[in-house]
Amino acid sequence: MGRGDLTSAEWVRLQPHLPSPGQRGGRWNDHRTVINGILFRVRTGIPWRDLPERFGSWKTVYERHRRWSADGTWDRILTAVQADADLAG
Structure with a gap:
């Protein structure tokens, strides 16, 4: 877990309100990882293409x-x- 990522307590509060994964036929990437990526981008202001792997x-x-x-x-x-x-x- 990186600095600024969702803590376990934050994730427990957020997880029940997220859409179910896999509605588009394929398996979705983990919501937590994707949300942490969104938060990182919002926090740093980097271009989407520069998001860490x-x-x-x-x-x-x-x-x-x-x-x-x-x-x-x-x-x-x-x-x-x-x-x-x-x-x-």
Whole structure:
């Protein structure tokens, strides 16, 4: 795990709200690895193509971010995580 990657506690809170993997016929790359790649790119501001290989293919990371932005997945995740936090106080 790299600096700035999701911690185990953060992942436990986030994981139930993610879409099921493999809906497009193939096996999806691990959500956690892809999300860590997205967070790395947002944090550093590097071009997608310069994403370190530990996050997998830059195209996969970019496409998942683009798809989830377009279909409202990120908004649903944010709403769900905020609701969970409100319930926990």
